[in-house]
Amino acid sequence: MRKITYLLCISLFIFTSCSSESDTPQNTETSTVPKKQIISRLDSPVTIDFVFDGNKIVSSTHSDNYVVKYTYKGDLITKKESSDLTNEYSYTDGKLTTYLRKLTGRDYYDKYSYTYVSNDVVSFVVSRITISTGAEEVISAKNIYTLKDGNIIKYETSSSVTTYKYDNKNSPMRNVLGFNKIFEEQPQVSSSVNNVTSYSVTLSNNSSYTNEITYTYNDHNFPTEINYYHGQSIAFTNKYSY
Template structure:
C-alpha cells in the first residue's frame, strides 16, 4: 500500500474563493475527495478507487494489482488500517490516542512472530519525538530499533530525524502552496505520517544518511523531486516523481 501513501500525499482539491457569494462553492471544495488515481511506472499501469462515508475514507482498492486497504474509525479517529492482497490480509496497523493525539501505533504482519510499535511524545517546542520498537508477540520482549524527531511548519512535517546505533538519517521536505486532499479526509491529520498528514504537496525530498562501520563514516544523499501539473484552479492533476539523477520513476494522474 505504499503506492497509496504516495498518491494521497500529492492529490489536490478543487478551490473556490472565500467570498460571501461563493460560500456554497467553498463548502463543495471542502467536501471534494479523491475518486480515482492512475499510477504509471514504465509500462505498468495500476488503477485505484477510493470510497468514503462522508469525509471518512472507507476503502482504497486497486483494480489491476488486486490490492485493498480498509479503514476503521472510532469517532473521528482512524484506529485501524488493514492492507489486503486479493482476500488475504497482509498487514494491520493499529493507532492509539490520548485526548485526540496519536501516542502509539502498532504494525503487524499476518503470521509474523514480531510486531513493530512506535510511541510518540509531544514536546513543548512543537516537535514530536518518537521511539520505534520490535516486540516479540508471544513474550512481549521489546527491543528498541531507533529514536527520532519530527519538525513542523505551516501544518507540514518539514524534517524527520532518525537515530540508530550505527547510523543517522535526516530527511527534509519542501512544499508547494497548494492543498493536499488529506486535510479533508477525517483523521489523516492525526497520523503523524509524512505522506498522509501533510497540508501541502511535497516538491522535493532530501535524505542524508550517515553510516559508521569500523571507525569509518559514510554519507549518502538521496533526492526525490516531484513535478506537478495543475488544473485551472491551480491544483495538481498529475505528479511526476524523479530520482536523484532526474530519471522519471513514476507518474500519478488524479481524478475527483
C-alpha cells in the same frame, strides 16, 4: 510541464515561509476527496479506487483486488487493515500516541510510541514485540518529526536527516478526515497539508542527494498529476481524479 529546478524550489519555500497567512491560498473546497489514483511505473500501472462516507475514507481497492479498509472512532482513524497488514492507532487528547504495525504471519509486531516535545516537534521510538512472550526490543530509538503549518518539514533518524520543501496548494488527501493525525512514513504521500516539491536526504557519512516532485493542478488547487523524479528522470507518476 517544465521541471521545477532546485533553485526555484528554494525560492518557493522562502516565499511561502515568509508570506502572511492571507497570502496563502486557503482550502475552500473542503468536500474534495480523491476518487481514483493511478500509479504509473516502468511496469504495468496500478489503479486505486477510493470509497468515502462524507470525508471519512471507507476503503481503497487496488487493481489487483488488494483492499485496504479503514475504521474510525469519531473523527480519528483507529484501524487500517488489509489481507497482509493491520495498523492500529491510539490517541490521547486527539494526538497519536501509539501506532501498532502488524504483518500477517509474523511472530512479532512493531510499536511506534510518540512523544510531543512541543507543538512543532514529535519524537517516536520503534519497538519490536514478540507475540508469544511479550518481550519488547527497541529497534529504532531516534526518530524526530519537525512540523510547520500542518506539514512535516524535517525527519531525523540516527542515520539520516530528510528535509522537505512544499508548495502552497492542497495535497490530495488534505480533506480526508483523520489523515493529518497519523504520521505516514512518506509525508509526500498523504499526511501533510501541502505538496512536497523537493526533499533532501543527508546521510550520517555526510553524503546527500535531492529529489524533486512536480505537479499539475486543477482549478481548486488539488494535484491531478504528480511526477516523482530520481535524479533527472521521472521514477513514476501519480494521477488523481476527484
